[in-house]
Amino acid sequence: MGTQRKGAIVGYAEWPTVRRYDGPRRFMLEQWMDLAAEALADAGLALEDVDGLVCGTLREANMFVPATVVEYLGQPVKFAEFVDLGGATGTGMLWRAAAAIELGLCDVVLCALPGLPIPSNPDPRDRPPPEARWLGSTSNAWGSPQAEFEVPFGNVAQNAGYAMIAAHYEARFGSCERARAQITTQQRASAALNPLAAFYEKPVTIDEVLASPMIAEPLRLLEIVMPCAGGAAVVLASPEKAKRSPHRPVQITGYGESLTIKTPTFAEDLAVTPVAAAAATAFARAGTTPAAMDLLALYDCYTITVLLTLEDAGFCPKGTGAAFLAERDLAFDGDFPVNTHGGQLGVGQPGLAGGLLQPIEAARQLMGRAGPRQVRDVNRALVTGTGGVMSEQVALILEGA
Amino acid sequence: MTETLLAPLAPKMTPTSAPFWAALEEGRVVLQQCDACEAWVFYPRPRCPRCLSAALAWKPVSGRATLTTWTHCPRPTAPPFTGLAPQTLAVVTLEEGVRMSTFLLETAGRTLELGMALAPRFVPTEDGTATLLAFAPA
Ligand SMILES: [Zn+2]
Numbered sequence: 001m002g003t004q005r006k007g008a009i010v011g012y013a014e015w016p017t018v019r020r021y022d023g024p025r026r027f028m029l030e031q032w033m034d035l036a037a038e039a040l041a042d043a044g045l046a047l048e049d050v051d052g053l054v055c056g057t058l059r060e061a062n063m064f065v066p067a068t069v070v071e072y073l074g075q076p077v078k079f080a081e082f083v084d085l086g087g088a089t090g091t092g093m094l095w096r097a098a099a100a101i102e103l104g105l106c107d108v109v110l111c112a113l114p115g116l117p118i119p120s121n122p123d124p125r126d127r128p129p130p131e132a133r134w135l136g137s138t139s140n141a142w143g144s145p146q147a148e149f150e151v152p153f154g155n156v157a158q159n160a161g162y163a164m165i166a167a168h169y170e171a172r173f174g175s176c177e178r179a180r181a182q183i184t185t186q187q188r189a190s191a192a193l194n195p196l197a198a199f200y201e202k203p204v205t206i207d208e209v210l211a212s213p214m215i216a217e218p219l220r221l222l223e224i225v226m227p228c229a230g231g232a233a234v235v236l237a238s239p240e241k242a243k244r245s246p247h248r249p250v251q252i253t254g255y256g257e258s259l260t261i262k263t264p265t266f267a268e269d270l271a272v273t274p275v276a277a278a279a280a281t282a283f284a285r286a287g288t289t290p291a292a293m294d295l296l297a298l299y300d301c302y303t304i305t306v307l308l309t310l311e312d313a314g315f316c317p318k319g320t321g322a323a324f325l326a327e328r329d330l331a332f333d334g335d336f337p338v339n340t341h342g343g344q345l346g347v348g349q350p351g352l353a354g355g356l357l358q359p360i361e362a363a364r365q366l367m368g369r370a371g372p373r374q375v376r377d378v379n380r381a382l383v384t385g386t387g388g389v390m391s392e393q394v395a396l397i398l399e400g401a
Numbered sequence: 402m403t404e405t406l407l408a409p410l411a412p413k414m415t416p417t418s419a420p421f422w423a424a425l426e427e428g429r430v431v432l433q434q435c436d437a438c439e440a441w442v443f444y445p446r447p448r449c450p451r452c453l454s455a456a457l458a459w460k461p462v463s464g465r466a467t468l469t470t471w472t473h474c475p476r477p478t479a480p481p482f483t484g485l486a487p488q489t490l491a492v493v494t495l496e497e498g499v500r501m502s503t504f505l506l507e508t509a510g511r512t513l514e515l516g517m518a519l520a521p522r523f524v525p526t527e528d529g530t531a532t533l534l535a536f537a538p539a
Contacts (some may be wrong), residue, residue: 116520132480140413145414147442152526152533153490154410154478155502160490168492169469216490217473265492265502270470 006107007101008242008249008401009094009363011043011235016196016349017357018101019317021229022115028058029072033115035074035233042237044245045108052079052100052109054093056352059118061099081104086387087301088139088257089113090355091394095255097236107241112233116136137388138263150263158301159224161163161264161389163216166304170218172319177218179322180303181209184222184345186330187300191342193332193373198228198348215354223303223345229348232360242401252364254288254397256281264389266376272312273305275384275393282382286397290314294378296336297358299386300343309384313395332373340365340373359396360381366400406506408533409481411526418445419460425532428523430464433457444497448517464521466493471505471513481524493519493536507537 013035021077026034032055050073053066061068066080079100085092091115097109121127130142136157140147155161169324170176172276188204191197204222212221232370242249258274261267290313301304307321316324328336331346344354362381364370378400383398385394414422424431433442437454441479448455465492477483478490491507505513506522523532 142413143415144413148415148418149412149444150502152408152410152412152484152531153502153504153535154474154482154488155490157481160472160474160478163472163474164470164490164492167472168515171470214475216476216478263502265500270492 005102005104005238007098007146007236007238008251009234009359010237010242010245010249011039011045012360012363013038013042013233014159014176014357015116015231017228017230019198019226019228020335021238021373023116025117025119028114029060029069029298031116031231031396032069032112033073035112035114035231036110037274039110039112039233039235043237045235045237045241047073049073049108049241050110051077051207052097052106053077054081054083054097054109054111055381056083056089056093056113060213062160076305079109080189083396085357085385085392087299087350087352088385088392089156091359091383091385091396092257094234094236094359095252095257095394095396097158098252098378100207101236101238102209104119104315107238108345109236109357110233111236113231113351113353114358115231115353115382116188116229146263150265153264155263158389159216159219159278162302162304164220165264165308165390166271169304169308172271173320176307176322177210177370178206179307179325181206182325183300183306183330185318187339187343187346189331190340190373191263191346194341194347197342197346198226199346219302219304222266225259225301225344225354228350228352229349229371230314232350232353232356234356234360234363247369249401250366250399252325253285253399253401254282256395257393259392262388267390270335273308273393275309275386275395276312278393279382279384279395282397283314284393286399288397290382291359292320293382294337295340295375295381297362297381298338298343299355299358299384300339300345301349301386303345305386305390306338307341308390313382313384332370332375337375338368340375358385359398360400367397406485407527408452408524409527411528411530412533413480417447422447423529425523425534430462430521431535432462432495434460434496435503440537441497443498443501460509462495462497463510464495464524464534466514466519467515467539468515468519470502471493484495491536501534504535505537508533
């Protein structure tokens with residue numbers, strides 16, 4: 001399966017995720033530099049070792065993002081990518097980096113997603129239009145099908161789309177309300193142990209989740225991620241370079257990606273998500289199975305995302321996610337550890353960086369660095385990323401070397 | 402929502418979809434159909450997304466649909482919709498099999514169910530530039 005020259009996660013940086021950030025504001029390029037320094041130090045590598053770079057969107061550049069970052073960091077590279085997969089950007093960056101290392105294109109790849117507020121622009125002409133705040137993942141540009149056939153009906157951003165996926169699922173398979181509340185509650189219990197989480201030491205009960213305001217039926221406030229400030233970076237290395245890291249290398253042995261639609265209006269089956277294809281590809285490439293996973297780090301923009309991901313990645317048949325969850329404990333010391341950092345429902349969502357928090361937690365656990373929430377005997381993890389409204393998903397298999 | 406409502410946001414119409422919007426102005430629904438593979442196409446495109454044929458023809462259709470999913474939103478989904486809260490957004494499947502995003506009208510006292518029959522409703526936009534295709538229980 002694949003090649004022997006696996007790329008491995010050898011270090012990372014994760015900034016505390018905070019709801020009301022009052023620290024210094026930095027441009028995203030400046031944050032990139034800070035994240036690079038922290039992640040490389042963690043990996044035991046130097047800037048001069050870096051020969052690959054993977055970027056996401058930058059507020060300071062609409063085009064030529066990788067070259068802009070390369071110049072700013074002062075480090076030429078042999079491999080550069082720009083990934084535009086929404087919440088799946090983080091996981092999408094990691095497999096591209098790992099694949100480039102597998103192919104022998106480069107040896108050390110830096111991936112970073114800044115998520116702190118940038119300085120307030122004194123020039124009002126340079127500010128984003130006010131509608132950018134409520135459009136979310138929806139494009140209202142002329143010629144965009146969303147601007148013509150979604151926005152006029154109020155089907156904008158993510159809440160209504162995810163709610164309609166959940167409602168369709170419940171109409172076919174019955175209520176999963178309690179299972180969804182369980183996901184929030186058990187992840188918030190893990191976040192309560194995570195000092196980097198916005199909900200550190202703030203657990204919630206199932207009743208509190210069920211009593212939180214209805215946002216878009218059937219989804220309630222505490223089933224939806226909270227936008228936060230933060231940032232994250234990951235360093236991947238070839239086996240040779242990985243020897244310099246003080247940590248157990250965490251190889252990306254499998255990866256898969258699937259893009260199907262932009263808006264779930266056009267999903268072939270609203271109850272089946274792209275992670276079905278992505279996870280099947282990832283498990284096959286790694287030569288492993290769902291049953292062999294010791295840990296799951298699943299993208300959780302909404303509770304329903306986790307439930308559908310469990311079904312579509314092969315942990316239980318379609319329509320049985322609620323019954324499956326009812327018999328499991330997702331905590332770090334439970335029988336089925338999922339999102340032991342708290343997930344984004346517990347940590348908060350620092351923009352695109354939220355999609356790096358799942359793989360970082362999996363790497364942290366596999367490296368044995370999770371402290372009081374360390375899972376025992378953890379060697380293999382499934383990590384997922386989800387972009388848009390179940391538009392595009394990535395699955396990674398991480399294995400401790 | 403009531404039948405007298407005006408939709409707050411107009412669609413950003415394109416030349417490709419002009420026949421669709423022109424028909425709605427007259428209370429009719431038209432869809433593109435591919436001459437090569439007979440697929441019904443929505444939203445409008447210059448080519449068929451199943452076979453890439455450019456031989457698409459506009460055909461009148463009934464506008465009857467079934468309910469594929471819906472969400473009742475007590476809070477407005479975006480600031481322009483504040484006056485319309487609560488909204489009931491939906492995805493419907495037309496008789497021809499194509500899906501579209503919409504909102505539902507005349508739902509008071511009705512239990513919404515997967516697959517329930519829907520009939521078209523024609524809702525003008527506040528600025529008078531377009532008519533949206535909404536649906537109500539048939
Ligand atoms: Zn065709």
